[in-house]
Amino acid sequence: MFLDALTPVQEIKLAHWTQTMRRSMLRQMIAVVSRPGILSFAGGLPAPELFPAADYAGATSHVLATDAKALQYGPPFQPLKAHIVKLMAQRGVTCTEEEVFLTTGAQQGLDVLTRLLLNPGDDIILEELVYTGVQQCVAPYQPQILPVSTDLALGIDVEQIAAYLAAGARPAFIYLVPDAHNPLGVSISRERRGQLVDLALRYNVPLIEDDPYGFLHYCDVMEAPMRSLNASHVFYLGSFSKILAPALRLGWMIAPAELVSKLTVAKEASDLESSALTQRAVAAYLDAGHLPAHIEKLRSEYGRRCAAMLNALEYFFPAEARWTKPTGGMFIWVELPGSIDTVDLLETAVTQEKVAFIPGSAFAVPGHQVTNCLRLNFSNTTVEQIEDGIQRLGVVIKQYVY
């Protein structure tokens, strides 16, 4: 009735932030480098051959056969919260079921916290090299990012944070991966954890403690999370993606109990609720007592792969290269001589040796330059592939160095 037949079709107007939208280089590359024939250290994928597929299938079948609520809408599954309280105790964290908030993966925890804490244009503190998912979460809010450097042995530079705060900055939050940092592989020292919590309380700034790798440690002990030091200002994010399987899309947050109803509203906007079926199937898997042995298996195998990669780097990489020595997680961060551009190196490595990694620049916050670094994943390849691949990568790098 209204339309002139000759009206041209116009382009839909998108929100302003989309003009600076960038696809996660990391997730784009996962598609590219997972082509057959490429030996990839690029992704952050767990080892699929270690997934407890049969046990989880058993748990799912059991739940679907016995629990009429498994396929319905419903409130968070309380027995799963009880399991998470016990899991947290293993990490040295005391919490209650009322502080457990279930999420559709830890990424949703980040997204929901962003919604709860961040106003458009607010300040936030991020490391210069940081998990790409947090940058994607905050992008629509176009925040001011206060960048902080990271010591490759001790973790985030606390003095730099203290200086921002002392100068009057009041960021909406500080985002941290204290154990087995992605992409750097470093864990924050015990002393710095205490200092971070002190700063959070002194300046009333919440900490987001993202801990996907905390159960995957390859040394005898791992530091307790910051959430063990403070309950009022630390939002802890946990995940079943790395200790069970990513496709469950199930994680959790430990948050102040009085904020859980607000978190619930923010989460409802996002996906109403996490799958009742998955919540029950994971609880059934945990009921059966499978998890401790499974985590032991992961630690043993990933520890072997990590050691193999560290050895291979020592043997095959040029003497000028430096890398982190992770005590957990999935990643090693490598610094090459400053003249090497790792984006260029990647193209050569893929073309010439069919080996892939992620250039460090994929993780840089806007304005931060990092050209000579790369991230290696050791969880998704066998020891043999690691030795072979690092050797081949070493060959390519030496062409650039010498």
Place this chain on the structure above:
Amino acid sequence: MFLDALTPVQEIKLAHWTQTMRRSMLRQMIAVVSRPGILSFAGGLPAPELFPAADYAGATSHVLATDAKALQYGPPFQPLKAHIVKLMAQRGVTCTEEEVFLTTGAQQGLDVLTRLLLNPGDDIILEELVYTGVQQCVAPYQPQILPVSTDLALGIDVEQIAAYLAAGARPAFIYLVPDAHNPLGVSISRERRGQLVDLALRYNVPLIEDDPYGFLHYCDVMEAPMRSLNASHVFYLGSFSKILAPALRLGWMIAPAELVSKLTVAKEASDLESSALTQRAVAAYLDAGHLPAHIEKLRSEYGRRCAAMLNALEYFFPAEARWTKPTGGMFIWVELPGSIDTVDLLETAVTQEKVAFIPGSAFAVPGHQVTNCLRLNFSNTTVEQIEDGIQRLGVVIKQYVY
């Protein structure tokens, strides 16, 4: 090191929008009224006894036993997209796999579109009575809501929209539930669908067409969605929640192909990706050809329940009451005499007759008053319960009328 032991613990500052945060009355009430002994017409729950639990368990077991990628991170599962193209054809929509975007339920589709299209403070057009989930999505953006009334026989008031647009308003989007509207139970007339698409093109305003109930029609034909009339300005949202099960948390969007990569970035921020396992299990269920017979079963049973409720309303409700006559979906909207406050009525109904519904005010946009209406759900109770419950509710209402 920094903390004075006497520094009091301060309250964390939340984003501004949280001051006007309201918990969905609907979702809060679902918890309350699902207590044992309450006969509830309140929720929007499908019938759990009709869930294809055994077939879905079979599909899941098959996938977990045969597909090594089922528990891993991975790209959207293309065979599921192919199935969705075929499903859309049944709704009269022609689309390609490149236009199919998988979501963690239709709610996530809404959330991702909000992120893509809405700037803080922008205008949007919503009906005065609207699905609560869309209000929750937009809340953090504190938009200006341009409210539009809805005709209970023909759907949203198109002339009112035309007037806003003619006066210069350029909303970020118009949100619509064209078939079996939640909460009103009305479907938009064929003529109005065409007019809405014309307006969208003329003024370059995208339409969000939310269609969770489109496959659940209880008449011989149902109008084709607006997406069948236009592909450039209509974002169609589909869902497996009502035709298979809510706990799958799986839905889809049909969007212009050139926007899918941007939608992907917005979705990654939200939950990285939808469960690879669920995508494959649903595809396996569809491969097995179970869906057409299952939808027939749902249509037959829900149609019976809908008819039973309409009959019972005729028989047991006072002559002054009016209600919609849905041809699909799950809801009937009832208008009582203006003197009756349905929030008050609910309390009496629950206490005295142990029958529950949702007061109409739960769905009102801010500023819109609706005191004498209620929403009834007919999908989650048997015909016998419907006849019994509507009789009991009629008794309570008649106490208010006479």
